[in-house]
Amino acid sequence: MDKKEFETNGQLNNNATPEETDASANTNEAPVEAETIPAAAEEAVPAAQEPVEPANNAAADVTPEAVPVMSKVGGGNTPPSSPKGGKGWMIASIVLAAALIIVLIKPPFQKDDNSVAVATVNGTDITKAQLYDKLVEAGGESTLQNLITTTLVDQEAKKANITVTDEDINAEIEDLKTQFGGEDALNSALAQSSMTLDDLKAQMPLQVEIRKLLEPKVTVTDEDVTTYFNDNKATFNQEEEVQASHILVATKEEADAIVKQLKEGADFAALAQEKSSDTGSKDKGGDLGFFKKGDMVTEFSDAAFALKVGETSGAVKSDYGYHVIKVTDRKEAHEYTLEEKKDEIKKTLISQKVSEMSSTWLQDLTTNAKITNTLTDEPEASATPEATEAPAAE
Incomplete structure (x- = not known):
């Protein structure tokens, strides 16, 4: 679907009478703070574990929220290759977790x-x-293999005096939210594997141990950082964005009545929950989050970007009805420099290399360990004690 087309919303009234758009700004109100979060793409994962494909891919598989005025593309400024270096690999055991x-x-x-x-x-x-x-x-078999892997990693972490704290777990979860484009997107990806955020937290110690064990083996030079920045420079640029809420109704009369109520002091979020026909945003008080101008249909976008923070529009006509729009925050366009992004890029490259190393490292760890697996080992492969004893010296 073209990003400027409306997303399907069977609950919307599409038969409103066409009228002229009235997008004049009216009410000044205090802005609401919010933060945009970049989306993630497909991640590399450790061996013997099933991946869940986050963000761009995951988003395509999850039923989108019914937001008729927008179709978000990308959802952030993270370069396409950046998520591969993110923390997405840390939920490598997501599918097997159902068995666990x-x-x-x-x-x-x-x-x-x-x-x-x-x-x-x-x-x-x-x-x-x-x-x-x-x-x-x-x-x-898969669950036992997962437990074997966990035991091997725990043993290596103990040798290296590595511990995992609640702060470590919370930090990794926050990074994952960023990689997936927010908590809602992460929860949607987890739901595909019948998991919750609490289930993920229970799996995190293994992933944190792997990161702490492998990060010291990783080297990222200033030249690596510079090359990455130059290769992805355009994607670091921040387009102008606004955060807005809206109330969607079928007729201009309804929209004008809402505008009148707002001028008289009514609460925007409460009216959105009560009157908006956009099922994707009404329960959030009409909040659509941050978006770029090209993310919205023209009528909606032009009206939203013409408002100042705290201002509310009049009735704005679109193919799906009439919107009353309130802008709650704004981010000005910005072209980032290497110095501004240096730390972020280094962290990304380190995570990417840890992700790439983890598969081989786990395989080597398993190969070099003495493991007995009664579910998979052939009975004849088990040697008797006599067979393993060295011959007596003459």
Whole structure:
């Protein structure tokens, strides 16, 4: 869909009578602070783990919010290659986490415990042994491999005296929100894997340990930073943006009545929740977040960018009805310099290299470890103690 077209919203009234647009500014009100967050793209992930594809790709798979006046493109100023160096790889275990959440009962059971009933159906017992067998069939191998990987990484972290604090977890979550384009976008990506933010936090210690173990092995030079900046310079430029809320109604009479109520002191957010037909924004008081001029249909964009922070428009006509728009914040256009972006780029490149290294590092760690896996090992591969003893010296 063209970014200037309206997104489909079956609940909107599309039969309003065409009339002249009245976008005159009226009410001055205090601005509401907000911050734009860049979106992320597909990430690299460690070996033996299933990725969830964030931001640009994830956004395409999630049902978009019904915002009829906009179709956000990109959602931020992060260069296309930047997300690959972000923290998206840190949720590499997202898909397997569903199996981890339904944790396997500690195998093996005690011999006298196998027949203990975990459920009874009309007098017929379902035993622990039956449950364990089914859980193994459902995802036992992948879950056990995940636990093996976690144990290996924990052992390496302990050797390196690495610890994971609540502050570490919260910092990683905040970085992920930034990479995905905000908390809502991250939650949408998590929901695709039947996870919540709390589930993700439970998986984070492993990812933080990997980062702390690998970052010291990474080198990023000033030349690397300069090259990255020059290659992506245009994408660092900040276009002018405004943050606005709107109330969408079917007729000009309704819009004019809302404008009158606002002049008399009514609360914009409350009116949006009560009267707006835009299901994507009404529950947020009509808030659409930050957007660039090209993100909106022409009529809406022209009216919004003509307003000052705190001002409210009159009735603005579009193909989907009439909008009353309130601008709550503004970001002026800005062309960033290398010095301004140096730290951000270095952090991005370090994360990118950690992401690239993690797969090989985990594979080597697994290869060099002594691991017994009763779910996958062939019985004949298990050597007896006598077979592993060295011959007696003559």
